[in-house]
Amino acid sequence: MLTKAFTSGNMTTLRNAATVRHYVPGGCENGGGIGRLVGYISGTARELGGKHLVTDTRGARWSVATSPLHLLGAVLMMVKDRIVAPARIHHIHVAGRGSTSRKLILTQAARFLGCFHVLHLHDYDYASDFAARSPRQQLLIRRMFQNADYVVVLGQRDHMTLTTLLGVDECRIVVAHNCVSDPGMRNVRVGEIPLIVFLGRLSERKGVKELLLALSDPIMKELRWRAVLAGDGPVEDYRRQAADMALSDLVEMPGWLDANAARALCARADILVLPSHAEGMAMAVIEGLAHGLAVVTTRVGAHDEAISDGETGIFVPVGDKDALAAALAKLVSDPDIRSHLSSKGRAHYLKHFSMNAYMRSLENLYEAVSAPRKKRVGAP
Template identity: 80%
Template sequence: MLMKALADGHQMAMRNTASVRHYVPGGCENGGGIGRLVGYITSTAKEGGADHAVTDTRGPRWSAATSSLRLLGAILTMAKDRIVDPTRIHHIHIAGRGSTSRKLILTEAAHLLGCFHILHLHDYDYASDFAARSPRQQSLIRRMFQRADCVVALGQRDHMILATLLGVDEHRLVIAHNCVPDPGAHNVRAGEPPLIVFLGRLSERKGVPELLLALSHPVMKDLRWRAVLAGDGPVEDYRRKAADMGLSGLVEMPGWLGADETRALCARADILVLPSHAEGLAMAVLEGLSHGLAVVTTRVGAHDEVISDGENGVFVPVGDKDALAAALARLVTDPDIRSHLSARARAHYLSHFSMKAYMRSMEKLYETISAQPQARVSAQ
């Protein structure tokens, strides 16, 4: 009787506004860039009266016991939704490593329950993560992606990986660049030392070691500037490294900042720097564009789909501390270049990365999925 009721539920008429549940490792507060994006999505959706819920699949910090309990809770929540809200769309956010292992279980539950579900890939190098797995795991991962109602990629690179390496049907693949809310026009600060901000986990992958080397570089030594490196990770270790480089009075590391604190920091900043070695599409870059900051980053992931070098941002080679120092020194000393990049960055954000445009595309996607009949419910 239960399985018949579940199957019947998938034949309900399409709703005007889809009911959606997001599955995020760490939730909105402890899920890094994925959590920040989902927080923006759900807040915007609720302002419009849409029903978007969030379920944490991992807990604030990873541990085998906590993660297993969170995952079990997520499956039970999905099963409950399938009974009380059978046409709810389950938007499952996935990355590599442990996230993929958890999502293999969660998506299997979605398939057995006959749930509408989307897989949204957020990863800085999913091809390498996939290649490191056993043939058995690779087969399960391919099946997981191929059985989803839709798979969302952050950019062209991931689209290609999903289509060629994982065999996802092109008709069920979409690209959705990340987005951030509009903070409003940027106020130009005159007469103060330029403020350089970094947003993200303090780590080698994000390029923090070479960023500190660049900030302590001779070309930056006699210039007027300040920097805030905001993010989690081994903050104390990096504070000690900064102190050893003589940067204590110039560089602040406040730890992870919430959305409101990040917005306040960017509102008084001039330059956004993110010298990452690998990314999908960094939320920090979009935060910089939205605030009209001069963005300095690397040509990784989908960044070259977002940034035009010298037009609305500046690219530097990965791991090149000298090039990074030169780019920062030029921006610190030339307000005209900062002003040019600022205006173009802000205009580019408004044209391509606003929450309104993103939510319209997501709502269209949800409606398309809701309109499809489902016949996958299995009692096996």
């Protein structure tokens, strides 16, 4: 949810607000969790009579050679918008590493053109990324965040990063917990083999190594279950690791799934696991709550702002394969605990992470962005 002074208003705001353009590395389909979130935003906006446009600033992760062309296209699109739609809000999504380099260029263009623009920070550890940069880069990054009309962050940790490291005025920072579209209540699975799902890039940062070790633990081998680890990355390497652990018949790795396929997978699952070493606020965790899955994750990033241990999910220590195996075994073997976490997690999602409330808050934020300068750009 968005917090600060942007939680009032009604849905008619969506229909009357100026069109918003989102700038996303990889767009909705190749932008990972950021793309998934923006896809939900743009889809919900269409349902409510609004319009959120999406511009890819990078291209697919594997197409490095074409990335500069996507960035140039994004800048040219911003120039065009400045001429034909001067009141448009430019919602720029940024993470660390190459994403920051691209957004330094894009936000400089926004400032030069006089565009309304919001920065939305998505990163698993932006403070460390910032600390590793040269003094000149740090100066440019501080200016980028300080000159945005507003900055949106995923949780309180990033809020502190902005105020202490980047010098952003607290009154221009908005905390926005990731939200997902409501998939509806899932059918209760009775008497079926429990299905464990993982959604995210297959990587060490996401804890896939510990997850495979946990699934191969003797306490798990004694139980009946199946698992699907869905995501991009070095899939073949992890398939070989699973085979070496005699997990090939139990663990499926289909690669990256689009939003519809991920939703279908969650609809037939029981447990969502994400043993990450670092996160901002993982979309997978919110997806798990929305689907009424028993969520097992780590206390990283803003996860403790979304999960209450033992009530709406289970926390395990980062990198602890034994604790992870014990938590999964407990859920696989006890349907009552799964049912408790399912109902509590689903209710928590409906109360705090619904897209309708998120969209109302976004539109109030956009009103706050454009209000001081409307007369200068001729907005209605």
